[in-house]
Amino acid sequence: MAFCHVDHELAPVRRVAIFGGTHGNELSGVLLVKHWLENSAEIQRVGMVVKPFLTNPRAVQKCARYIDCDLNRVFDTEHLSEQETEDMLYEVKRAQKINSIFGPKGSDDAFDLIFDLHNTTSNMGSTLILEDLNDDFTVQMFHYIKLALSPASCPVLLIDHSNLKYATTRSVAKHSVGVEVGPQSHGVVRADILDNMRRIIKHGLDFVELFNSGKEFPPCSIEVYKIQEKVDYPRNEAGEIVAFVHHHLQDQDWQALKPGDPVFLDLDGNVIVYDGDYTVYPTFVNEAAYYEKKQAFIKTVKVTLTAKCIRSSVLNQE
Amino acid sequence: MAFCHVDHELAPVRRVAIFGGTHGNELSGVLLVKHWLENSAEIQRVGMVVKPFLTNPRAVQKCARYIDCDLNRVFDTEHLSEQETEDMLYEVKRAQKINSIFGPKGSDDAFDLIFDLHNTTSNMGSTLILEDLNDDFTVQMFHYIKLALSPASCPVLLIDHSNLKYATTRSVAKHSVGVEVGPQSHGVVRADILDNMRRIIKHGLDFVELFNSGKEFPPCSIEVYKIQEKVDYPRNEAGEIVAFVHHHLQDQDWQALKPGDPVFLDLDGNVIVYDGDYTVYPTFVNEAAYYEKKQAFIKTVKVTLTAKCIRSSVLNQE
Numbered sequence: 001m002a003f004c005h006v007d008h009e010l011a012p013v014r015r016v017a018i019f020g021g022t023h024g025n026e027l028s029g030v031l032l033v034k035h036w037l038e039n040s041a042e043i044q045r046v047g048m049v050v051k052p053f054l055t056n057p058r059a060v061q062k063c064a065r066y067i068d069c070d071l072n073r074v075f076d077t078e079h080l081s082e083q084e085t086e087d088m089l090y091e092v093k094r095a096q097k098i099n100s101i102f103g104p105k106g107s108d109d110a111f112d113l114i115f116d117l118h119n120t121t122s123n124m125g126s127t128l129i130l131e132d133l134n135d136d137f138t139v140q141m142f143h144y145i146k147l148a149l150s151p152a153s154c155p156v157l158l159i160d161h162s163n164l165k166y167a168t169t170r171s172v173a174k175h176s177v178g179v180e181v182g183p184q185s186h187g188v189v190r191a192d193i194l195d196n197m198r199r200i201i202k203h204g205l206d207f208v209e210l211f212n213s214g215k216e217f218p219p220c221s222i223e224v225y226k227i228q229e230k231v232d233y234p235r236n237e238a239g240e241i242v243a244f245v246h247h248h249l250q251d252q253d254w255q256a257l258k259p260g261d262p263v264f265l266d267l268d269g270n271v272i273v274y275d276g277d278y279t280v281y282p283t284f285v286n287e288a289a290y291y292e293k294k295q296a297f298i299k300t301v302k303v304t305l306t307a308k309c310i311r312s313s314v315l316n317q318e
Numbered sequence: 319m320a321f322c323h324v325d326h327e328l329a330p331v332r333r334v335a336i337f338g339g340t341h342g343n344e345l346s347g348v349l350l351v352k353h354w355l356e357n358s359a360e361i362q363r364v365g366m367v368v369k370p371f372l373t374n375p376r377a378v379q380k381c382a383r384y385i386d387c388d389l390n391r392v393f394d395t396e397h398l399s400e401q402e403t404e405d406m407l408y409e410v411k412r413a414q415k416i417n418s419i420f421g422p423k424g425s426d427d428a429f430d431l432i433f434d435l436h437n438t439t440s441n442m443g444s445t446l447i448l449e450d451l452n453d454d455f456t457v458q459m460f461h462y463i464k465l466a467l468s469p470a471s472c473p474v475l476l477i478d479h480s481n482l483k484y485a486t487t488r489s490v491a492k493h494s495v496g497v498e499v500g501p502q503s504h505g506v507v508r509a510d511i512l513d514n515m516r517r518i519i520k521h522g523l524d525f526v527e528l529f530n531s532g533k534e535f536p537p538c539s540i541e542v543y544k545i546q547e548k549v550d551y552p553r554n555e556a557g558e559i560v561a562f563v564h565h566h567l568q569d570q571d572w573q574a575l576k577p578g579d580p581v582f583l584d585l586d587g588n589v590i591v592y593d594g595d596y597t598v599y600p601t602f603v604n605e606a607a608y609y610e611k612k613q614a615f616i617k618t619v620k621v622t623l624t625a626k627c628i629r630s631s632v633l634n635q636e
Contacts, residue, residue: 185439187606288505
């Protein structure tokens with residue numbers, strides 16, 4: 001039996017947060033976090049503190065994605081260090097507040113792990129979002145969750161990209177997990193989608209508990225979908241959409257899109273095909289919130305990630 | 319062969335409008351109406367004028383249901399006769415404008431027929447909404463559309479009810495047709511849903527053309543779902559939802575709900591069952607826009623409507 005080299009020992013993961021309501025109309029996370037704020041027995045584990053937290057309460061109150069701007073895009077140095085003024089955007093204020101509670105981002109004082117709960121109108125199923133391909137701890141956790149949910153599918157989206165990566169709310173922590181479950185209309189709670197999200201959190205917390213208890217996780221590999229490019233809807237000069245997602249692509253998140261396959265359709269029946277020269281795997285297909293971001297879907301490619309053996313550097317003594 | 323009694327002759331239907339964007343984030347109608355404003359060949363028919371019209375352009379621009387209040391609830395005498403003031407609600411202003419173009423509601427000058435195009439997040443399929451059970455012309459049209467779409471289903475919701483009927487935008491016309499197609503997330507265009515809506519309009523206009531041409535429509539019967547009661551989500555004292563639609567009811571619009579069947583589920587796993595004493599047929603199940611209206615679904619009962627034989631009182635001479 002192989003043992004982890006001492007170099008692969010990682011700090012234990014003691015302080016964990018679960019964020020809901022980063023987008024106020026993505027209701028599975030809002031309901032789960034509100035529930036856990038009342039009764040947290042379900043999310044407590046030995047050797048760690050797990051804090052449920054509503055990140056954008058005014059947007060939740062209004063059942064809107066955001067009040068002034070997207071909270072999940074403002075955790076960069078510029079916004080986090082912006083001087084407070086009277087007309088500061090609400091979400092920038094919230095970002096600074098969240099950074100002061102769970103960060104500071106990039107510091108030793110930051111929380112060890114944040115799960116951020118999202119919904120999508122796209123047919124993405126139970127998706128995990130990975131920010132850093134070198135984060136062995138999180139890759140090991142995703143491997144664990146995927147196995148636990150099997151044979152149900154649990155795709156991993158890797159957003160590690162020179163200019164498409166965005167400054168997420170969860171990026172405040174040392175390890176960050178995006179949980180993206182769909183399809184669900186914004187402003188709606190579906191029992192099945194809520195249940196799928198809840199399972200992910202259960203298995204994720206179980207993994208952390210095992211890790212803290214000293215369990216060694218041998219090297220593993222997972223298949224991930226690496227973000228490559230975003231694709232906008234065809235628009236006219238006024239910026240209005242003139243073609244929409246073709247029914248052959250609708251709901252086909254994570255399925256192969258080959259050169260020549262239909263992508264868009266206009267009202268006169270004209271079809272626009274995928275003119276790339278290799279197969280890609282679209283996701284976030286026809287997500288409601290991304291019309292304003294000029295994004296009909298994102299192209300991804302399949303990549304295999306390998307994580308080293310990991311174990312906790314300190315056995316759980318609490 | 320039986321002929322229509324002269325009493326069943328109805329005025330020809332010359333002036334027809336198709337409304338889109340009454341709710342600015344219900345995009346099938348918005349896209350279709352914008353398309354027909356550019357190119358109306360598809361909706362023109364002999365002997366009639368068909369006018370596509372965007373009813374709530376500011377809400378469309380913002381991709382929101384409405385700006386100040388629900389446009390589809392303010393076509394009552396009180397709002398339509400409200401004195402214009404500076405702080406008048408935007409939708410009340412629009413209602414008066416629409417009433418001046420297509421009405422006045424209840425007058426001889428009003429348009430003969432308005433189709434109003436809506437989407438729902440509920441799994442209602444291609445639904446027609448009937449306001450007046452004595453409107454033989456519209457019942458005959460629905461019978462025609464149902465046959466034309468067969469074997470696909472096309473349920474009819476009858477909202478003729480002493481206190482649940484609401485003052486719709488389309489009620490300005492002598493005959494009004496609500497078209498409600500789902501499931502589709504608000505703020506999203508799905509090719510399949512748009513296509514289903516387009517088929518309804520095609521067959522509806524074909525019917526009017528046939529009617530105006532002098533074709534006689536013999537007596538017919540259709541099954542409709544008559545609105546009976548609305549049901550809210552279970553809420554706590556603060557008004558927050560504490561249980562959501564049970565997965566056995568989710569997506570089951572138009573399916574029998576029997577006494578004792580599960581309806582709601584809370585986060586502790588408690589089930590709330592339907593405690594009525596007869597079978598009902600829920601619809602608008604878990605519609606996003608109805609959370610604020612305190613409505614988880616509406617109960618309907620099945621009723622058979624019969625329309626008399628109809629024919630146009632004037633043969634088409636245009």
